[in-house]
Amino acid sequence: MPPIPGATPGRCAGMTALVDQEVRDRVQRDLDATVFIEAGAGTGKTTAIVSRIVELVATGRVRMEYLAAITFTESAAAELRNRIREALEVAASSDRLSEEADRCAVAAGEIDLASIQTLHAFAATLLRHFALDAGLPPGFVILDAIQESLEFEERFRRWLWRTRRPTQRKHVWVQWAECWSSECRWRRCRSSRLCLRTSMTCWKSRVGGSSPAR
Numbered sequence: 157m158p159p160i161p162g163a164t165p166g167r168c169a170g171m172t173a174l175v176d177q178e179v180r181d182r183v184q185r186d187l188d189a190t191v192f193i194e195a196g197a198g199t200g201k202t203t204a205i206v207s208r209i210v211e212l213v214a215t216g217r218v219r220m221e222y223l224a225a226i227t228f229t230e231s232a233a234a235e236l237r238n239r240i241r242e243a244l245e246v247a248a249s250s251d252r253l254s255e256e257a258d259r260c261a262v263a264a265g266e267i268d269l270a271s272i273q274t275l276h277a278f279a280a281t282l283l284r285h286f287a288l289d290a291g292l293p294p295g296f297v298i299l300d301a302i303q304e305s306l307e308f309e310e311r312f313r314r315w316l317w318r319t320r321r322p323t324q325r326k327h328v329w330v331q332w333a334e335c336w337s338s339e340c341r342w343r344r345c346r347s348s349r350l351c352l353r354t355s356m357t358c359w360k361s362r363v364g365g366s367s368p369a370r
Contacts, residue, residue, distance in 0.1 A: 180200070180204060183204045183207070183208055184204070184207045184208055184211055185211075187208070187211055187212055187215060187217055188217075191208075193205070202235075202236065202239065205225070205236075206236070206239050206240055206243050207243070209223065209225065209240055209243075210240075210243050210244060210247050210260065213244065213259055213260055213263045214247060214252060214256040214257075214259055214260050215256065216255075216259060219263070219266075219269075220263050220266040220267060220269040220270045221266070221269040221270070223269075223270040223271065223272070224270070224271040224272075224278065225240070225270065225271070225272045226271075226273065226274070226275050226278055227272075227273070227274055227275075228274060228275065229274060230273075230274055230277075232274075233272055233273050233274055233277075236272055237267060237270075237272040240267065240270075240272065241264050241267045244260045244261075244263050244264035244267070245260075245261075245264045247260040248260040248261035248264060280298055283296070284296075
């Protein structure tokens, strides 16, 4: 099997083989098994994953529209996408079998069909495709942090002024202020909106009634 571009070599000049080279080779070769990679930072996990994806594509085991590679951050997803595309382009111009090189060339051009994204983005994609099955409106949107805070404040005010009597409002504010103070000391919040959200669970059980954040 030809080496995958970007893969960590087993030997370098003046150095012995890596102690885990057998495991690295298995990740690249054992394509019909499910593997779990656990290693520290900077040990080559991403390189091993990219190498495995290239082999899966080259051998015809997966097409880009069926590939899912999930990360925790958007920057990591963007980097992984670029590295996979670059590895596929190099593999397409290497001395592989012609059909394998052709598969890699096609896959490099179809990189945007793959689900290389964060866990949250992947979940949102699934919900958009199966919105009705999930009981959601087809055109639902996900609020960003600012929109979420504004929506929460609006619902809180609507709940407080429309469902609470004047005497209850005073009780709510007193209880919330106490929880807000304790939460701030613990969390050291920088935003009053964050304090408002984190204190909700603390005083909601005290004041009773439905949550304003439904």
